[in-house]
Amino acid sequence: MSKGILTVVSGFSGAGKGTVMKELLKRYDNYALSISATTRDPRPGEEDGREYFFRTKEEFEQLIRDDALIEYAQYVENYYGTPRAYVEQQLTEGRDVILEIEIQGAMKVKQRIPEALLVFVTPPGVEELKRRLEGRGTESAEVIASRLKRAAEEAEGMDAYDYLLVNDVLEDCVEELHQIIQCEHCRVMRNAEFIKKIKEEAQALH
Protein backbone atom coordinates (compact mmCIF):
# COMPACT_ATOMS: atom_id res chain seq x y z
CA MET A 1 0.00 0.00 0.00
CA SER A 2 1.44 3.35 -0.98
CA LYS A 3 1.35 6.46 1.17
CA GLY A 4 -1.48 8.93 0.70
CA ILE A 5 -1.07 12.40 -0.76
CA LEU A 6 -1.81 15.57 1.18
CA THR A 7 -3.79 17.91 -1.06
CA VAL A 8 -4.21 21.51 -0.01
CA VAL A 9 -7.28 23.14 -1.55
CA SER A 10 -7.54 26.92 -1.63
CA GLY A 11 -9.53 29.29 -3.76
CA PHE A 12 -11.71 32.33 -3.94
CA SER A 13 -14.54 32.61 -1.49
CA GLY A 14 -17.57 31.76 -3.60
CA ALA A 15 -15.63 29.44 -5.94
CA GLY A 16 -17.51 26.44 -4.55
CA LYS A 17 -14.60 24.70 -2.79
CA GLY A 18 -16.79 23.35 -0.02
CA THR A 19 -19.31 21.75 -2.38
CA VAL A 20 -16.56 20.23 -4.52
CA MET A 21 -14.87 18.64 -1.50
CA LYS A 22 -18.12 17.36 0.02
CA GLU A 23 -19.00 15.74 -3.31
CA LEU A 24 -15.49 14.26 -3.68
CA LEU A 25 -15.75 12.56 -0.28
CA LYS A 26 -19.25 11.35 -1.01
CA ARG A 27 -18.24 9.84 -4.34
CA TYR A 28 -14.91 8.21 -3.46
CA ASP A 29 -13.84 6.16 -0.43
CA ASN A 30 -10.18 6.93 -0.33
CA TYR A 31 -10.24 10.51 0.93
CA ALA A 32 -10.11 11.95 4.42
CA LEU A 33 -10.64 15.57 5.39
CA SER A 34 -8.03 17.10 7.63
CA ILE A 35 -9.61 18.14 10.94
CA SER A 36 -8.48 21.45 12.39
CA ALA A 37 -7.80 22.19 16.03
CA THR A 38 -9.35 25.36 17.44
CA THR A 39 -9.74 27.21 20.71
CA ARG A 40 -13.20 28.51 19.84
CA ASP A 41 -16.21 27.03 21.63
CA PRO A 42 -18.09 24.17 19.98
CA ARG A 43 -21.40 25.22 18.44
CA PRO A 44 -24.52 23.13 19.06
CA GLY A 45 -24.20 19.82 17.21
CA GLU A 46 -20.43 20.04 16.75
CA GLU A 47 -18.39 17.13 18.08
CA ASP A 48 -14.77 17.03 19.20
CA GLY A 49 -12.76 15.13 16.56
CA ARG A 50 -15.45 15.48 13.89
CA GLU A 51 -15.87 19.17 12.98
CA TYR A 52 -12.84 20.27 15.00
CA PHE A 53 -10.49 19.16 17.72
CA PHE A 54 -11.64 21.55 20.46
CA ARG A 55 -8.75 22.61 22.68
CA THR A 56 -8.18 25.17 25.44
CA LYS A 57 -5.83 28.06 24.79
CA GLU A 58 -3.24 26.40 27.06
CA GLU A 59 -3.53 23.08 25.22
CA PHE A 60 -3.24 24.81 21.85
CA GLU A 61 -0.13 26.72 22.88
CA GLN A 62 1.38 23.46 24.07
CA LEU A 63 0.70 22.00 20.58
CA ILE A 64 2.58 24.98 19.12
CA ARG A 65 5.54 24.45 21.46
CA ASP A 66 5.56 20.71 20.66
CA ASP A 67 5.66 21.46 16.92
CA ALA A 68 2.53 19.33 16.66
CA LEU A 69 0.84 21.64 14.13
CA ILE A 70 1.67 21.80 10.42
CA GLU A 71 0.45 25.41 10.42
CA TYR A 72 -1.66 27.64 12.61
CA ALA A 73 -3.05 31.14 12.66
CA GLN A 74 -4.95 33.40 15.04
CA TYR A 75 -8.27 34.98 13.99
CA VAL A 76 -9.78 37.52 16.33
CA GLU A 77 -9.50 35.81 19.73
CA ASN A 78 -9.09 32.24 18.59
CA TYR A 79 -6.40 29.91 17.32
CA TYR A 80 -6.94 27.59 14.36
CA GLY A 81 -4.39 25.01 13.24
CA THR A 82 -3.72 21.70 11.48
CA PRO A 83 -2.61 18.90 13.82
CA ARG A 84 0.22 16.96 12.24
CA ALA A 85 -0.54 13.62 13.95
CA TYR A 86 -4.02 13.18 12.43
CA VAL A 87 -2.82 14.04 8.91
CA GLU A 88 0.24 11.78 9.19
CA GLN A 89 -1.86 8.87 10.45
CA GLN A 90 -4.32 9.13 7.55
CA LEU A 91 -1.48 9.38 4.99
CA THR A 92 0.33 6.38 6.47
CA GLU A 93 -2.87 4.37 6.25
CA GLY A 94 -2.88 5.16 2.52
CA ARG A 95 -5.69 7.71 2.49
CA ASP A 96 -5.41 10.90 0.47
CA VAL A 97 -5.97 13.80 2.84
CA ILE A 98 -7.69 17.02 1.78
CA LEU A 99 -6.93 20.21 3.66
CA GLU A 100 -8.99 23.31 2.88
CA ILE A 101 -7.08 26.38 3.89
CA GLU A 102 -6.39 29.95 2.73
CA ILE A 103 -3.26 30.99 0.87
CA GLN A 104 -1.00 31.98 3.79
CA GLY A 105 -1.70 28.63 5.45
CA ALA A 106 -1.14 26.78 2.18
CA MET A 107 2.29 28.38 1.79
CA LYS A 108 3.24 27.28 5.31
CA VAL A 109 2.11 23.72 4.59
CA LYS A 110 4.20 23.63 1.38
CA GLN A 111 7.25 24.81 3.35
CA ARG A 112 6.83 22.10 5.96
CA ILE A 113 5.66 19.33 3.62
CA PRO A 114 7.16 19.93 0.16
CA GLU A 115 5.42 16.88 -1.33
CA ALA A 116 2.00 18.39 -0.54
CA LEU A 117 -0.11 19.02 -3.64
CA LEU A 118 -1.53 22.55 -3.95
CA VAL A 119 -4.79 23.04 -5.85
CA PHE A 120 -6.41 26.43 -6.45
CA VAL A 121 -10.13 26.47 -7.21
CA THR A 122 -11.55 29.28 -9.32
CA PRO A 123 -14.75 29.97 -11.23
CA PRO A 124 -14.32 30.44 -15.00
CA GLY A 125 -14.23 34.22 -14.51
CA VAL A 126 -14.28 36.73 -11.71
CA GLU A 127 -17.59 38.22 -12.87
CA GLU A 128 -18.98 34.77 -12.14
CA LEU A 129 -17.52 35.03 -8.64
CA LYS A 130 -19.35 38.31 -8.02
CA ARG A 131 -22.55 36.81 -9.38
CA ARG A 132 -22.25 33.80 -7.07
CA LEU A 133 -21.55 35.94 -4.01
CA GLU A 134 -24.51 38.19 -4.77
CA GLY A 135 -26.68 35.20 -5.67
CA ARG A 136 -26.32 33.76 -2.18
CA GLY A 137 -28.40 36.67 -0.98
CA THR A 138 -26.94 36.29 2.50
CA GLU A 139 -24.15 38.82 2.34
CA SER A 140 -24.30 42.59 2.56
CA ALA A 141 -22.83 44.76 -0.19
CA GLU A 142 -20.04 45.59 2.21
CA VAL A 143 -19.17 41.94 2.84
CA ILE A 144 -19.26 41.23 -0.90
CA ALA A 145 -16.92 44.17 -1.55
CA SER A 146 -14.51 42.90 1.10
CA ARG A 147 -14.65 39.36 -0.38
CA LEU A 148 -13.83 40.73 -3.83
CA LYS A 149 -10.95 42.74 -2.43
CA ARG A 150 -9.69 39.56 -0.80
CA ALA A 151 -10.13 37.71 -4.11
CA ALA A 152 -7.86 40.28 -5.79
CA GLU A 153 -5.21 39.61 -3.14
CA GLU A 154 -5.62 35.85 -3.42
CA ALA A 155 -5.35 35.95 -7.21
CA GLU A 156 -1.81 37.25 -6.77
CA GLY A 157 -0.90 34.00 -5.00
CA MET A 158 -2.24 31.61 -7.65
CA ASP A 159 1.19 31.06 -9.25
CA ALA A 160 2.44 29.29 -6.14
CA TYR A 161 -0.05 26.44 -6.64
CA ASP A 162 0.51 23.24 -8.59
CA TYR A 163 -2.88 22.88 -10.22
CA LEU A 164 -5.68 25.18 -11.24
CA LEU A 165 -9.16 23.76 -10.98
CA VAL A 166 -11.85 25.66 -12.85
CA ASN A 167 -15.21 25.06 -11.20
CA ASP A 168 -17.65 25.48 -14.04
CA VAL A 169 -19.75 22.29 -13.97
CA LEU A 170 -19.63 20.76 -10.46
CA GLU A 171 -19.62 17.11 -11.59
CA ASP A 172 -16.68 17.70 -13.95
CA CYS A 173 -14.79 19.67 -11.34
CA VAL A 174 -15.09 16.89 -8.73
CA GLU A 175 -13.95 14.31 -11.27
CA GLU A 176 -11.01 16.48 -12.28
CA LEU A 177 -9.88 16.95 -8.69
CA HIS A 178 -10.09 13.19 -8.17
CA GLN A 179 -8.06 12.50 -11.33
CA ILE A 180 -5.45 15.13 -10.47
CA ILE A 181 -4.82 13.51 -7.09
CA GLN A 182 -4.82 9.96 -8.47
CA CYS A 183 -2.45 10.86 -11.32
CA GLU A 184 -0.09 12.41 -8.81
CA HIS A 185 0.37 8.91 -7.38
CA CYS A 186 2.14 8.09 -10.68
CA ARG A 187 4.73 10.87 -10.26
CA VAL A 188 8.27 9.54 -10.41
CA MET A 189 9.21 11.45 -7.24
CA ARG A 190 6.41 9.69 -5.35
CA ASN A 191 7.61 6.23 -6.42
CA ALA A 192 11.21 6.15 -5.23
CA GLU A 193 10.82 2.71 -3.65
CA PHE A 194 9.27 1.10 -6.72
CA ILE A 195 11.98 2.59 -8.93
CA LYS A 196 14.68 1.34 -6.58
CA LYS A 197 13.18 -2.15 -6.76
CA ILE A 198 13.03 -2.09 -10.59
CA LYS A 199 16.63 -0.89 -10.81
CA GLU A 200 17.84 -3.67 -8.52
CA GLU A 201 15.86 -6.32 -10.37
CA ALA A 202 17.17 -5.07 -13.72
CA GLN A 203 20.75 -5.14 -12.47
CA ALA A 204 20.27 -8.67 -11.16
CA LEU A 205 18.77 -10.04 -14.37
CA HIS A 206 21.36 -9.48 -17.01
Add this chain to the structure above:
Amino acid sequence: MSKGILTVVSGFSGAGKGTVMKELLKRYDNYALSISATTRDPRPGEEDGREYFFRTKEEFEQLIRDDALIEYAQYVENYYGTPRAYVEQQLTEGRDVILEIEIQGAMKVKQRIPEALLVFVTPPGVEELKRRLEGRGTESAEVIASRLKRAAEEAEGMDAYDYLLVNDVLEDCVEELHQIIQCEHCRVMRNAEFIKKIKEEAQALH
Protein backbone atom coordinates in the same frame (compact mmCIF):
# COMPACT_ATOMS: atom_id res chain seq x y z
CA MET B 1 -8.57 26.52 -27.41
CA SER B 2 -5.51 25.76 -25.33
CA LYS B 3 -2.24 24.51 -26.70
CA GLY B 4 -1.58 20.76 -26.78
CA ILE B 5 0.96 18.98 -24.62
CA LEU B 6 3.94 17.11 -26.02
CA THR B 7 4.21 13.79 -24.19
CA VAL B 8 7.38 11.77 -24.57
CA VAL B 9 6.83 8.06 -23.92
CA SER B 10 9.82 5.84 -23.18
CA GLY B 11 10.17 2.53 -21.44
CA PHE B 12 11.67 -0.91 -21.43
CA SER B 13 11.51 -2.90 -24.60
CA GLY B 14 8.73 -5.39 -23.89
CA ALA B 15 6.87 -3.04 -21.56
CA GLY B 16 4.04 -2.74 -24.07
CA LYS B 17 4.47 0.95 -25.02
CA GLY B 18 3.38 0.38 -28.62
CA THR B 19 0.12 -1.33 -27.66
CA VAL B 20 -0.67 1.32 -25.04
CA MET B 21 -0.21 4.15 -27.53
CA LYS B 22 -2.14 2.44 -30.31
CA GLU B 23 -5.03 1.89 -27.91
CA LEU B 24 -4.85 5.49 -26.63
CA LEU B 25 -5.18 6.86 -30.17
CA LYS B 26 -7.98 4.46 -30.97
CA ARG B 27 -9.95 5.41 -27.87
CA TYR B 28 -9.54 9.21 -27.86
CA ASP B 29 -9.70 11.76 -30.63
CA ASN B 30 -7.42 14.43 -29.29
CA TYR B 31 -4.07 12.74 -29.75
CA ALA B 32 -1.58 12.82 -32.62
CA LEU B 33 1.52 10.66 -32.96
CA SER B 34 4.71 12.47 -33.78
CA ILE B 35 6.04 11.31 -37.14
CA SER B 36 9.78 10.81 -37.42
CA ALA B 37 11.96 11.73 -40.36
CA THR B 38 14.40 9.06 -41.57
CA THR B 39 16.89 8.42 -44.32
CA ARG B 40 16.15 4.71 -44.48
CA ASP B 41 14.21 3.36 -47.48
CA PRO B 42 10.45 2.98 -47.20
CA ARG B 43 9.32 -0.62 -46.73
CA PRO B 44 6.43 -1.98 -48.79
CA GLY B 45 3.18 -0.36 -47.66
CA GLU B 46 4.86 2.56 -45.86
CA GLU B 47 3.83 6.04 -46.95
CA ASP B 48 5.73 9.30 -46.73
CA GLY B 49 4.11 11.44 -43.99
CA ARG B 50 2.29 8.50 -42.44
CA GLU B 51 4.84 6.02 -41.00
CA TYR B 52 7.79 8.36 -41.57
CA PHE B 53 8.86 11.42 -43.47
CA PHE B 54 11.29 9.78 -45.91
CA ARG B 55 14.23 12.06 -46.70
CA THR B 56 17.55 11.75 -48.50
CA LYS B 57 20.77 12.04 -46.51
CA GLU B 58 21.31 15.51 -48.00
CA GLU B 59 17.80 16.66 -47.10
CA PHE B 60 18.17 15.29 -43.57
CA GLU B 61 21.48 17.06 -43.03
CA GLN B 62 19.85 20.27 -44.24
CA LEU B 63 17.14 19.77 -41.58
CA ILE B 64 19.89 19.44 -38.97
CA ARG B 65 21.59 22.64 -40.18
CA ASP B 66 18.23 24.48 -40.20
CA ASP B 67 17.58 23.39 -36.57
CA ALA B 68 14.35 21.88 -37.88
CA LEU B 69 14.62 18.76 -35.70
CA ILE B 70 13.82 18.60 -31.99
CA GLU B 71 16.27 15.71 -31.69
CA TYR B 72 17.96 13.22 -34.01
CA ALA B 73 20.28 10.25 -33.85
CA GLN B 74 22.13 7.99 -36.20
CA TYR B 75 21.62 4.20 -36.09
CA VAL B 76 23.88 2.08 -38.27
CA GLU B 77 23.76 3.90 -41.62
CA ASN B 78 20.58 5.91 -41.15
CA TYR B 79 19.41 9.09 -39.50
CA TYR B 80 16.21 9.27 -37.46
CA GLY B 81 14.82 12.51 -36.05
CA THR B 82 11.76 14.43 -34.86
CA PRO B 83 10.73 17.29 -37.17
CA ARG B 84 9.82 20.32 -35.12
CA ALA B 85 7.33 21.79 -37.61
CA TYR B 86 4.91 18.85 -37.56
CA VAL B 87 4.91 18.67 -33.74
CA GLU B 88 4.47 22.43 -33.37
CA GLN B 89 1.59 22.48 -35.83
CA GLN B 90 -0.28 19.71 -33.99
CA LEU B 91 0.29 21.41 -30.62
CA THR B 92 -0.89 24.77 -31.93
CA GLU B 93 -4.04 23.15 -33.26
CA GLY B 94 -4.71 21.96 -29.70
CA ARG B 95 -3.83 18.29 -30.15
CA ASP B 96 -1.78 16.43 -27.57
CA VAL B 97 1.21 14.94 -29.34
CA ILE B 98 2.76 11.61 -28.33
CA LEU B 99 6.40 10.96 -29.15
CA GLU B 100 7.79 7.47 -28.55
CA ILE B 101 11.52 7.63 -28.17
CA GLU B 102 14.36 6.10 -26.15
CA ILE B 103 15.95 7.76 -23.14
CA GLN B 104 18.76 9.71 -24.82
CA GLY B 105 16.27 11.23 -27.27
CA ALA B 106 13.84 12.00 -24.43
CA MET B 107 16.53 13.92 -22.56
CA LYS B 108 17.28 15.98 -25.67
CA VAL B 109 13.58 16.78 -26.11
CA LYS B 110 13.29 17.89 -22.46
CA GLN B 111 16.30 20.20 -22.94
CA ARG B 112 14.80 21.79 -26.03
CA ILE B 113 11.17 21.82 -24.86
CA PRO B 114 11.11 22.04 -21.05
CA GLU B 115 7.30 21.91 -20.91
CA ALA B 116 7.33 18.43 -22.53
CA LEU B 117 5.85 15.74 -20.30
CA LEU B 118 8.03 12.65 -19.83
CA VAL B 119 6.35 9.31 -19.14
CA PHE B 120 8.23 6.08 -18.46
CA VAL B 121 6.35 2.82 -19.07
CA THR B 122 7.33 -0.23 -17.07
CA PRO B 123 5.81 -3.64 -16.32
CA PRO B 124 5.08 -4.30 -12.61
CA GLY B 125 8.40 -6.10 -12.25
CA VAL B 126 11.44 -6.91 -14.33
CA GLU B 127 10.82 -10.65 -14.11
CA GLU B 128 7.61 -9.86 -15.98
CA LEU B 129 9.71 -8.08 -18.62
CA LYS B 130 11.84 -11.19 -19.14
CA ARG B 131 8.72 -13.34 -19.32
CA ARG B 132 7.15 -11.04 -21.95
CA LEU B 133 10.32 -10.96 -24.06
CA GLU B 134 10.62 -14.74 -23.93
CA GLY B 135 6.89 -15.16 -24.48
CA ARG B 136 7.07 -13.40 -27.85
CA GLY B 137 9.00 -16.43 -29.06
CA THR B 138 10.52 -14.32 -31.82
CA GLU B 139 13.81 -13.35 -30.19
CA SER B 140 16.93 -15.44 -29.68
CA ALA B 141 18.40 -15.90 -26.19
CA GLU B 142 21.16 -13.53 -27.25
CA VAL B 143 18.75 -10.77 -28.28
CA ILE B 144 16.80 -11.21 -25.04
CA ALA B 145 20.02 -10.95 -23.02
CA SER B 146 20.97 -7.75 -24.87
CA ARG B 147 17.47 -6.31 -24.30
CA LEU B 148 17.74 -7.04 -20.58
CA LYS B 149 21.16 -5.42 -20.43
CA ARG B 150 19.66 -2.40 -22.12
CA ALA B 151 16.76 -2.45 -19.63
CA ALA B 152 19.29 -2.26 -16.80
CA GLU B 153 20.83 0.83 -18.42
CA GLU B 154 17.44 2.40 -19.07
CA ALA B 155 16.31 1.79 -15.48
CA GLU B 156 19.09 4.14 -14.38
CA GLY B 157 17.42 6.95 -16.33
CA MET B 158 13.91 6.56 -14.86
CA ASP B 159 14.41 9.35 -12.31
CA ALA B 160 14.58 11.94 -15.07
CA TYR B 161 10.96 11.27 -16.06
CA ASP B 162 7.88 13.02 -14.72
CA TYR B 163 5.51 10.07 -14.50
CA LEU B 164 5.85 6.35 -14.08
CA LEU B 165 3.23 4.27 -15.83
CA VAL B 166 2.96 0.68 -14.67
CA ASN B 167 1.57 -1.45 -17.49
CA ASP B 168 -0.15 -4.26 -15.65
CA VAL B 169 -3.67 -4.31 -17.10
CA LEU B 170 -3.67 -2.71 -20.58
CA GLU B 171 -7.08 -1.02 -20.27
CA ASP B 172 -6.13 0.62 -16.97
CA CYS B 173 -2.76 1.69 -18.30
CA VAL B 174 -4.27 3.42 -21.35
CA GLU B 175 -6.79 5.21 -19.14
CA GLU B 176 -4.06 6.30 -16.74
CA LEU B 177 -1.92 7.72 -19.55
CA HIS B 178 -4.95 9.62 -20.84
CA GLN B 179 -5.72 11.02 -17.39
CA ILE B 180 -2.10 11.98 -16.72
CA ILE B 181 -1.98 14.03 -19.92
CA GLN B 182 -5.40 15.60 -19.38
CA CYS B 183 -4.63 16.52 -15.75
CA GLU B 184 -1.43 18.18 -16.92
CA HIS B 185 -3.62 20.67 -18.75
CA CYS B 186 -4.67 21.91 -15.29
CA ARG B 187 -1.08 22.66 -14.21
CA VAL B 188 -0.68 26.27 -13.09
CA MET B 189 2.43 26.67 -15.27
CA ARG B 190 0.39 25.66 -18.34
CA ASN B 191 -2.31 28.26 -17.64
CA ALA B 192 -0.39 31.50 -17.47
CA GLU B 193 -2.84 33.30 -19.76
CA PHE B 194 -5.95 32.27 -17.83
CA ILE B 195 -4.29 33.27 -14.54
CA LYS B 196 -3.32 36.64 -15.99
CA LYS B 197 -6.93 37.19 -17.06
CA ILE B 198 -8.28 36.25 -13.61
CA LYS B 199 -5.78 38.56 -11.91
CA GLU B 200 -6.74 41.48 -14.14
CA GLU B 201 -10.46 40.86 -13.67
CA ALA B 202 -10.03 40.62 -9.90
CA GLN B 203 -8.07 43.88 -9.79
CA ALA B 204 -10.74 45.59 -11.88
CA LEU B 205 -13.66 44.43 -9.74
CA HIS B 206 -12.99 45.72 -6.27
